[in-house]
Amino acid sequence: MVSFTEKLQAFLALTRFGNSFLGMFSVILSGILSMEFFGNGTEYATAAVISIFLFMGSFSINDYFDHLVDIANNRKDRPIVTGAISRNVALQVAVGCMLLAFLISLKLGEFVSLFIGFNILLSIFYSSHMKKVLLLKNISMAYCFMATIIFGTIVVDTVVEPLVQFYILMAFLVGIVFEIMADISDMEGDMQHRVQTIAWRISPRSAAIISSVIFSVVFILDPLPYFVNLHPNLVHDKLFLLLILPVAVVYLLISRSLIRDHSKNNVLKLRSRTIALMQIGSLVYLIGFLI
Helix, strand or coil: CCCHHHHHHHHHHHHCHHHHHHHHHHHHHHHHHCCCCCCCHHHHHHHHHHHHHHHHHHHHHHHHHCHHHHHHCCCCCCHHHHCCCCHHHHHHHHHHHHHHHHHHHHHHCHHHHHHHHHHHHHHHHHHHCHHHCCCHHHHHHHHHHHHHHHHHHHCCCCCCCHHHHHHHHHHHHHHHHHHHHHHHHCHHHHHHCCCCCHHHHCCHHHHHHHHHHHHHHHHHHCCHHHHCCCCCCCCCCHHHHHHHHHHHHHHHHHHHHHHHCCCHHHHHHHHHHHHHHHHHHHHHHHHHHHC
């Protein structure tokens, strides 16, 4: 008999609860950078809950549709692959989480609920169809990285400030790279199930080179708010520059490692580091903005 602890672990793995929780941070950070968070705590607490449920539902529906590719890639970190959770349960979790996200979003008004509804439909269509289309899957995933930031700036109004626009661009670039790296690590399964990717249609090395070029752009852009007045709190802020430069350099180091070794194991490690680095970079922006 499966214990409660094992069921909980499977649920957390299916919904990627850790990543879902970190996604909430981007919503809050966006609200702070847009100068809308303070004074609107209740609205942003609601938005945080919505983002967690939306992420959990999106991860679950992705595993539901992607189970054959995950099996081919021997993804033991996926509970459907290991049999810890059935596809039917994964679908129920996905529907439940997405429905909760939409219903709660109604509290924030029509525009926000329409935005959440659009992202729910996009998540389903991405998992079921768009993942198999060359480049479209990469752009769609990059949009998902942007969506939490966009969400964080429209909780109260629809104005997107210059610094938040820049933050959205950075999230898009990292999101593109993150998905291209996934194409490299998942190439075996993608080939078996005819999922069109750069790694398969061209070569893993080409995918690694493209990722490296984008990482180089991120390296150049990361300290830009110090030099360009996107917001007075960051321009010529020496603390921000001191903290963001090491983050930018690590992007280059990840790029170098990816070019040298684009094996599945190394790419999976680099993807995890990329997500962690993006979160650290976001924290640096927050520190620079507030101090």
